[in-house]
Amino acid sequence: MQSHYEAVILGAGINGTALAKALSEQGKSVLVIEKQDIGAGASSHSSRLIHGGLRYLENFEFSLVREALKDQQDLLENYSDLVTxxxxxxxxxxxxxxxxxxxxxxxxxxxxxxxxxxxxxxxxxxxxxxxxxxxxxxxxxxxxxxxxKTDDYALTCAIAAEAKARGAEILEKTQVESIEIDTEKITIHLAQRSLTTALLINATGAWVDEVNARFKLPSSYTIxxxxxxxxxxxxxxxxxxxxxxxxxxxxxxxxxxxxxxxxxxxxxxxxxxxxxxxxxxxxxxxxxxxxxxxxxxxxxxxxxxxxxxxxxxxxxxxxxxxxMSREYKLDLHRIGKNRLLHIYGGKLTTFPSLAKKAAEIVMK
Ligand SMILES: Cc1cc2nc3c(=O)[nH]c(=O)nc-3n(C[C@H](O)[C@H](O)[C@H](O)COP(=O)(O)OP(=O)(O)OC[C@H]3O[C@@H](n4cnc5c(N)ncnc54)[C@H](O)[C@@H]3O)c2cc1C
Missing domain, CATH: 3.30.9.10 (D-Amino Acid Oxidase, subunit A, domain 2)
Incomplete structure (x- = not known):
């Protein structure tokens, strides 16, 4: 196991694993740290729909519906055994x-x-x-x-398996003890070991604010x-x-x-x-x-x-x-040579777009 990764992602839900897959595909060394198990959060407790959200049209959320329906088509084509x-x-x-x-x-x-x-x-x-x-x-x-329709848990596990196949490491049942950020590097202390990175991604879904508060991470939104x-x-x-x-x-x-x-x-x-x-x-x-x-x-x-x-x-x-909108926000912070990206919001359906956009932001 390495002690330095080009990207460390907190949270192995659909968004964390999809981003791990996207970054590994670009040749980055990626570690995902998950405090429970892969897909244990909202990604296995959803309504299991891969949809645009017909009712969001009433709130005139046209761009959200359009993006989600584009993702729906991608998923129907690429995961036809899991999305029908x-x-x-x-x-x-x-x-x-x-x-x-x-x-x-x-x-x-x-x-x-x-x-x-x-x-x-x-x-x-x-x-x-x-x-x-x-x-x-x-x-x-x-x-x-x-x-x-899909099986949300099976879909998240499939994306996690793809991320692993491209070289990403996923540590389950692992708690982060503390995070230190200086101008040169970000140091993440786990119970048994410490590791460094220059790119930390907070993909902890509904836990995002708790993680920011606990580790005193700067952020632009709350959920x-x-x-x-x-x-x-x-x-x-x-x-x-x-x-x-x-x-x-x-x-x-x-x-x-x-x-x-x-x-x-x-x-x-x-x-x-x-x-x-x-x-x-x-x-x-x-x-x-x-x-x-x-x-x-x-x-x-x-x-x-x-x-x-x-x-x-x-x-x-x-x-x-x-x-309240189901749209997501990607919130990037630069601290010295480091970058910190928070993922806020989103839907199961929109993970392909979210991961693509997040990867583009951090690869710049
Ligand atoms: C009731 C309900 C119905 C839904 N229905 C649909 C639907 O039909 N269609 C749809 O598209 N979307 C739906 N959604 C939304 C969808 O489920 C979520 O947007 C999506 O699963 C979020 O994925 P995520 O990866 O961001 O978060 P999560 O899947 O919640 O993953 C976050 C992960 O972070 C981990 N974590 C937390 N704290 C830490 C920490 N300190 N260190 C390490 N790891 C940590 C958690 O254990 C968790 O595994 C629904 C959501 C709910 C709640």
């Missing part, structure tokens, strides 16, 4: 967004998408014949469109921590993925997996340490209640086989969490 295109159903019930709005949104989403599959409207009868578990009352219209839970129901409820609207018009989904159903997600602002964030039973009840508004046979708490929680790192901007 699926048909999503969008039933509109009384009280949900107007039909014209969805039609316009889907048209725009289709315009930015690159897979070439068009959204379409299907009849209520067609939908109800397929989705026998759903209520017919109040159903106004149904649309379908194509978006992609809002927004936790989200998913329910794993012990059986398959629907044949295909579908998006529904809550009573307050938030979007949530019911997605069939092999032998279970995934229902998600929630958004809760968190102020404590990321490692102490726990599932709130109110959020479980909320997802059950909202699902039961649409299901003929109501789900009970005992139908929930598992609940998992992840924390999104969103850049602090607005007060309303629902309107």
């Amino acid at each position: 295109l699926r048909t999503f159903y969008l039933p509109l019930y009384a009280g949900s967004r107007p039909v014209w709005m969805l039609r316009a949104g889907l048209w725009l989403y289709g315009f930015f998408s690159r897979h070439g599959q068009k959204a379409k409207e299907i009849t209520k009868e067609e939908f109800l014949a397929l989705f026998g578990a759903l209520k017919a009352e109040g159903l106004k219209a149904v649309f379908t469109y194509a978006d992609a 809002e921590k927004l936790s989200g839970i998913h329910l794993v129901i012990d059986r398959v409820l629907v044949p295909e993925p579908l998006f529904l609207q809550t009573a307050s018009k938030r979007i949530f989904f019911i997605i069939p997996e092999k032998e279970t159903t995934l229902i998600g997600t929630t958004e809760r602002s968190e102020s404590g340490d990321v490692d102490r964030i726990e599932v709130n039973e109110e959020d479980v009840e909320y997802l059950l209640r909202e699902s039961n508004n649409y299901l003929k046979t109501a789900l009970k708490r005992s139908d929930v086989k598992e609940v998992f929680i992840g924390t999104r790192p969103l850049i602090k901007s607005a007060k309303d969490p629902n309107r």
Whole structure:
């Protein structure tokens, strides 16, 4: 094991591993330090969608949607065993967004998408014949469109394996004890050894502020921590993925997996340490209640086989969490001969663009 690396990355989530792969490809010696295991953070606790985010169009986040849909196409082409295109159903019930709005949104989403599959409207009868578990009352219209699904943990492990194959080292279950930065070098002290670098990358996702505070690293942004839970129901409820609207018009989904159903997600602002964030039973009840508004046979708490929680790192901007952007920021600091790059925010979907841009910044 070396004592000097051209780049040291903190965090082996999708972004840290993708950047390790990008820098190794350029011939850099790279070490990734992960305090838990590869993909243990948000990258294995997401909704597992590789998508542009249809609902972000409502906030006019066109550049985010366009970039994410470009990344979606790259991932569909390059990781076809892990990222697959699926048909999503969008039933509109009384009280949900107007039909014209969805039609316009889907048209725009289709315009930015690159897979070439068009959204379409299907009849209520067609939908109800397929989705026998759903209520017919109040159903106004149904649309379908194509978006992609993945296994987030498997995807992160695949990227980590590619980074390793190109020479990057990944140390798991490793805590950084301290970081010293002088004008010549950055020294990172681990429990058993110390190493140096001139380029430190903080890719610790929702932990980014905690890392900056602990090691007194300069930074230009702070994040809002927004936790989200998913329910794993012990059986398959629907044949295909579908998006529904809550009573307050938030979007949530019911997605069939092999032998279970995934229902998600929630958004809760968190102020404590990321490692102490726990599932709130109110959020479980909320997802059950909202699902039961649409299901003929109501789900009970005992139908929930598992609940998992992840924390999104969103850049602090607005007060309303629902309107906070999923865009990412790359924050570069020069200290003497050294460089420090923080990654803030982002989505699972946008890791290819993020890693490409971050590599370009640090290779300059
Ligand atoms: C509920 C939820 C649903 C989501 N759904 C989607 C979706 O469907 N589609 C989508 O595109 N995106 C989705 N996202 C967003 C996506 O999951 C994240 O943007 C992405 O996984 C972030 O990756 P990351 O590598 O930046 O962070 P993480 O995956 O969180 O990785 C950060 C890593 O840093 C490590 N770490 C922390 N502190 C230290 C330290 N001191 N030293 C070393 N390592 C440290 C952590 O252990 C962790 O492994 C969702 C997120 C959540 C929470």
